[in-house]
Amino acid sequence: MSPASRRALLFAPFAVAAAGGVAFYGMLQGMKTGEYNPRGVPSALIGRNAPDFTLPPLDGADTPPLTSADLRNLPGPVLVNFWASWCVPCIIEHPQLVRLNREGVPVYGIAYKDRPEDSLRFLRQHGNPFRRLSRDEPGRVAIDWGVYGVPETYLLDRQGIIRWRFAGPITPDVLEQDIRPLLRRHAS
């Protein structure tokens, strides 16, 4: 080995460490913007229709129930949001759901493992952004959707095919950077 290449080899560990540092910085930046989520799990239902289900409505909410029949041949993309009154991040994301509903985006809700009276109290306190609302107290329909926590939000295109799933609260950033572009892309 020539002295030049020997010297080059001396710097190899530094190069490896620098590359690792750049990659780690990229990960941290991605986590900050929400592009990269180390705990996030890709949904197995992307590109498929929503599973068949019928669920009872939330009595007293004056909102029609959501069944899988309502998720076929839609006028535009819709959001399906799994939430619960006992879920703290759901309070964080609620203003964004209210805003989307006010802008005319259909937001459908499924109350997950929640007592009806608690769900009702939550909606009275924070507002009801849901155009359709069902409750899944046993949580079995949620399992058919691949839900593993609340809040979880799915975006379905006009054909009712699941295009996007987000596990976690819809922050204003998620609304602007993910949901709005997706709504535009699947508008037609």
Next chain:
Amino acid sequence: MDPQTPGAASGRLASRNALVRPAALSVRARAAFAASARVVRTARLWRNAGRLVLLCGLLAPLSAHAVGNPADMLPDPALEERARNLGRDIRCMVCQNQSIEDSEVGLARDLRLIVRERIVAGDSDAQVMAFLHARYGDFVLLKPPFAWSTAALWATPVVAVLAGLGLIVAMRRRAAAVAGSGPPPLTEEERQRLAALGLPPTGQGQDGTRA
């Protein structure tokens, strides 16, 4: 103060002072002190060992058996065994590094119950796994499937072993090349200097060692 005074706090303090200053005692007392210290040390050792055994005994049931409500178990032990074996390969999506048999999270219990329901309904092991895989994807399987998307994962040990073997072969070759080549031949100037010293111009010392 008399170190033998029993009971009182001052007496205990005094005896403790005596313990740290054995040099002031007679030889016999010192021997007695050493013996008693040994007894205390041994006793402490036994007590700690006893505590350890107790701790292990308390923790053992947690690790040996699945957590959860015994009422959730299937009455048929053979089916329950099947359900447990399946459950050990199913990831708890919430805690992520535990199987559903090891987790007390609500969703893990739901999935445990689903596994048992499917088994009672007559599903094969593969059908139960397919049911969960359709909903939660590859991530729910603690043993990842063999597919293109997991090729890097499965290939890593093979690649690492091959790289290591390659490194060993390369190092051996280099060592052999260094051993075979020997020192470079003498220049004309060096040969003349050797001749001036009265040594043979072969590059070998008189005793056969290399110069």
